[in-house]
Ligand SMILES: NC(=O)C1=CN([C@@H]2O[C@H](COP(=O)(O)OP(=O)(O)OC[C@H]3O[C@@H](n4cnc5c(N)ncnc54)[C@H](O)[C@@H]3O)[C@@H](O)[C@H]2O)C=CC1
């Protein structure tokens with residue numbers, strides 16, 4: 278059998294299990310031409326099926342994996358935790374869930390690294406729960422970078438109309454100016470350029486780099502990071518052959534980016550990029566970790582504790598994350614043949 282795409286179930290107390298089951302029973306997973314395996318928990322997935330009012334049968338597969346069955350559809354599950362749903366209330370931060378979600382991620386990452394899986398797609402984790410389980414990484418991105426032995430990765434979130442790449446990620450706003458350095462911007466540009474050529478564009482991607490300050494600092498009147506840091510990093514990237522422009526004022530650039538003027542927008546901090554992205558692509562946005570030796574995509578949303586157990590959460594972002602991972606896999610295979 279071809280190497281599968283692994284979907285990690287995310288927080289058992291969040292919406293991850295429900296959106297996986299919803300995507301499966303509605304037929305949204307039928308279109309993919311690659312086998313899928315869920316890294317998760319059979320009893321928790323059964324509970325999600327009950328929430329969605331669907332009957333699910335169970336059998337043991339040929340390789341010892343669990344197989345869920347619904348109206349002729351089969352879903353393979355690698356059981357990595359054995360939680361009792363009665364002990365896992367919806368919408369609560371629990372260390373036991375933190376341990377389980379970390380196990381799903383670690384296994385999926387290892388399978389990808391060993392070449393036994395083609396890609397991993399992650400359902401959302403609760404960052405306080407993984408902390409309660411003893412994990413000091415702020416999220417998947419940093420954990421996967423460490424496990425893959427990579428110094429620099431880039432968090433990209435995107436949809437058809439806009440793709441944003443972040444220089445800094447999960448950081449207090451007050452710490453952003455110190456973290457924005459020529460080296461960080463330069464490394465972000467290099468990773469973004471290489472990953473876009475490999476997975477998304479046929480040529481050099483057109484990259485716009487945002488300013489940090491209003492009006493790009495207005496010639497140094499309110500902030501000089503543009504002159505001291507961002508412009509030199511852009512120049513360095515241009516010298517290296519990249520198609521990079523900026524620093525652009527963040528308030529106007531997105532208007533042109535969504536009209537197709539750029540392939541990627543490099544943003545200095547999390548909300549600078551994610552506010553426009555979620556405004557446009559709340560439902561179908563995808564998070565991609567650029568710079569890893571493996572393919573990792575994710576939903577663009579969190580655990581939505583307010584919706585967990587209601588069956589109302591949308592599975593669109595999960596399906597888009599799967600579509601992106603499969604397309605990246607095929608594109609990388611084509612590139613390796615040329
Ligand atoms: N890739 C990941 O694992 C991510 C994890 N998180 C984590 O999730 C937790 C909760 O984060 P929040 O900031 O509250 O963001 P959130 O995305 O969980 O929720 C924000 C709002 O969006 C709604 N929402 C989220 N996903 C939805 C869906 N699929 N369908 C319909 N409505 C949806 C929620 O109901 C809520 O009103 C935090 O621990 C955060 O760190 C956040 C983003 C990504």
Ligand SMILES: NCC(=O)COP(=O)(O)O
Nearest residue numbers: 415416417418419564575
């Ligand atoms: N806001 C995006 C986000 O939290 C992504 O986190 P992760 O993919 O690193 O877990």
